[in-house]
Amino acid sequence: MGSSSHLKRLAIPRSWPLPRKTTVWVTRPRAGAHTLERSMPINIVIRDVLGMAHSTREVRSILHNGLAKVDGRVVKDTRRGVGLMDVLSLGEENFRCVLDTNGRLRYRTISSEEAGWKICRIEGKTTISGGRTQIHLHDGRNLIVADAAEHKSGDSLKISLPDQKVLEHIKFGEGTRCMLVGGTHVGLLADVTGHSIKRSSMSNEVAFDGFVTTEELVFSVGKSSLPGVEVGQ
Numbered sequence: 207m208g209s210s211s212h213l214k215r216l217a218i219p220r221s222w223p224l225p226r227k228t229t230v231w232v233t234r235p236r237a238g239a240h241t242l243e244r245s246m247p248i249n250i251v252i253r254d255v256l257g258m259a260h261s262t263r264e265v266r267s268i269l270h271n272g273l274a275k276v277d278g279r280v281v282k283d284t285r286r287g288v289g290l291m292d293v294l295s296l297g298e299e300n301f302r303c304v305l306d307t308n309g310r311l312r313y314r315t316i317s318s319e320e321a322g323w324k325i326c327r328i329e330g331k332t333t334i335s336g337g338r339t340q341i342h343l344h345d346g347r348n349l350i351v352a353d354a355a356e357h358k359s360g361d362s363l364k365i366s367l368p369d370q371k372v373l374e375h376i377k378f379g380e381g382t383r384c385m386l387v388g389g390t391h392v393g394l395l396a397d398v399t400g401h402s403i404k405r406s407s408m409s410n411e412v413a414f415d416g417f418v419t420t421e422e423l424v425f426s427v428g429k430s431s432l433p434g435v436e437v438g439q
Contacts, residue, residue: 210234211285219243223310224254233262233285239346240289244387245303246311248274249284251294255313258296273297277324277345278368288313289345290387290425293321293367304385304435307393314434323373327425328361344425362426376428384412385435388423394438395427414438 213234215226221243224232235247252268253259259268262284268274269282275295276288288294294301294313300321301313326343331354334340339354349370351357360378365371382398400413409420
């Protein structure tokens, strides 16, 4: 049996841009904010994707010297997942994790100014003690908000890093620019033209110019710049 800290290369998610037949095993990201399909361990990102290290030993040296940050916080765990919309900083270089048109995770170079924020999709909300509302974001964050009715699932928040202050509330609806995170049009930006809510177990549908997809494959981004993500035709 394989270790829980490793994964067979033949079984890696299709979103990982790695060859499958070079070695038997590959590092498995530690359970955390992102799903296995939407994140990669920082060890593989630095060594195999970005090519900034030749071995895991070199990656450990980078991490232990405090040269790597995810969302503005120093990371020292080689299995820490770096997932969709996360900001990875290595020294003076910064990268944002997005999806390409093949549905693969890519780490695009961004400026230091862009590294100061990220976009998080609202996945749900709950009422906690004191009648306060806590919203749950796609990367595992939980934020307490005052106006519960204004924050709905499918909306997104642009937050500052690492202090998590809300810079912008991106409401999901007609005219909202979104990134497709699955389906035929994955990795493209498109503007919503319609939203169909199903009163059944079927997924809600979102219409764009020329195609329709399910709501869970849509990530509201508004007017924010996302390097490497193109506007759909």
